[in-house]
Amino acid sequence: MKIIVTGGLGFIGSNFCRYIVNKYKQYKIYNIDSLSYAGNKDNLKDIVKMPNYYFFKINICDKKKLEEVIKKIVPDCIINFAAETHVDRSILDPQAFIKTDVIGTFNILELSRKYKVKKMIHISTDEVYGSITKGSFSETDKLDPTSPYSASKASADLLILSYIKTYNFPAIIVRPTNNYGPYQFPEKLIPLMITNAIEGKKLPVYGKGLNVRDWLYVEDTVCAIDKILHKGKLGQIYNISSKNELKNIVVVKKILKLLNVSEKQIEFVKDRLAHDLRYSVNPKKVFKLGFIPKYNFDEGIKLTVDWYKKNVWWWKKLKTKPEFKNFYKKQYK
Ligand SMILES: NC(=O)c1ccc[n+]([C@@H]2O[C@H](COP(=O)([O-])OP(=O)(O)OC[C@H]3O[C@@H](n4cnc5c(N)ncnc54)[C@H](O)[C@@H]3O)[C@@H](O)[C@H]2O)c1
The missing domain is CATH 3.40.50.720 (NAD(P)-binding Rossmann-like Domain)
Structure with missing residues (x-):
């Protein structure tokens, strides 16, 4: 094919x-x-x-x-x-x-x-x-x-x-x-939190971190x-979907725990405009095709944190690029 x-x-x-x-x-x-x-x-x-x-x-x-x-x-x-x-x-x-x-x-x-x-x-x-x-x-x-x-x-x-x-x-x-998971650009929630925590930087969380996403x-x-x-x-x-709904704040705390970094690194920032509170979809149609998810969130996040710890070369240079830095400055000023 x-x-x-x-x-x-x-x-x-x-x-x-x-x-x-x-x-x-x-x-x-x-x-x-x-x-x-x-x-x-x-x-x-x-x-x-x-x-x-x-x-x-x-x-x-x-x-x-x-x-x-x-x-x-x-x-x-x-x-x-x-x-x-x-x-x-x-x-x-x-x-x-x-x-x-x-x-x-x-x-x-x-x-x-x-x-x-x-x-x-x-x-x-x-x-x-x-x-x-x-x-x-x-x-x-x-x-x-x-x-x-x-x-x-x-x-x-x-x-x-x-x-x-x-x-x-x-x-x-x-x-x-x-x-x-691996290779996600470090502007998105999970890689941003992991890489900022590794770098000893603050972890910007929108609002009170109550928005629910299905990971x-x-x-x-x-x-x-x-x-x-x-x-x-x-x-x-x-x-x-693999039915792993979690509040953002729970996700961030799990990452900090895996990296042994203090929750004091969390910084609540001004909420995103029109920030959707919860996403949730029913995956029964794709399950009927034979799809069975392999990873729950605790397993997946551990693999992800380990990958970012081992692959600093991959994300470090992306975070120094103007496309990342200019966006980050504007977004979290
Ligand atoms: N990441 C998620 O959580 C998620 C969830 C649901 C759906 N999606 C969808 O999955 C798809 C992939 O998402 P992702 O997170 O891998 O995105 P990403 O931003 O990591 O990658 C997008 C890729 O598309 C390329 N691209 C952008 N504009 C292009 C253009 N005009 N012509 C050719 N290439 C172009 C980029 O160079 C990049 O390689 C997207 O359609 C996204 O909407 C993503």
Whole structure:
């Protein structure tokens, strides 16, 4: 099978590429990534020389360049991970989110149609449903996004659903919950807390840290997408969760405990605008495909903390880049 993965140098995309090129040696993986601030060649250093892995530095908003590659490869499947992904950045400057998450997805849809790609898997997010006080959202629930990030992701989902209905377009939408694990850019909650704690810095926590997120270890996400790739039904939406809901403050305290750092390092800061209180989705549909999560939060967070402790070389240089430093200054001033 020939698979184009977009955004394969980011956090989840790189974990996915590594897993697939090793598990399915007969598949060919073509990674398309623009190398935005969140894309990092170090993420796939270990697989660049594999004979079934290929990389193209292309922006999915550049339809002409994207077309050249799709036309040349004519893939069996395109899996779209490429996106602007940080809610806080979307609040500071939404434009890039509209470009990549909406226009970029539109380009993939149009070119997939033109070159008759047999399957497109779009990685969406649980954030498109918005907040829920009790219970969990299922795939048929209405979308109620609250940040420019989640609104841009929801827009892409609606566009894809319209293509499924109008053109019988062969797409599948996947909505995972909050991921964590190796190779996550250190601006996101878990890697930021781990790396700040290791560096002896304050740990900025929004509000009182009461927001609930459903934490999914990245290896579980990748296995679920593998199941969906091989067993998922075209035209369907699949939530992915391993049912590990925790308040942010609980997550931060667990990290501090694993690192033996004092809770006095926590600094409560001004809350995020329109901060959704709780995300929760029902994953029974993906469980029916045979997906069984391997990691509970205590297991996953231990592996994650150990990885960041062992791989200081990976994150230290990212934290000294202007893209990280300027954002951090603006956000936590
Ligand atoms: N991380 C999470 O917790 C989470 C949860 C649910 C869904 N998702 C979704 O999963 C996908 C991957 O998330 P992630 O956390 O790995 O993101 P990330 O920010 O770590 O990586 C995004 C990747 O996309 C690339 N990219 C950005 N704009 C591009 C463009 N215009 N053209 C080509 N490449 C571009 C970047 O260079 C980077 O490699 C996203 O679609 C995101 O919305 C993420």
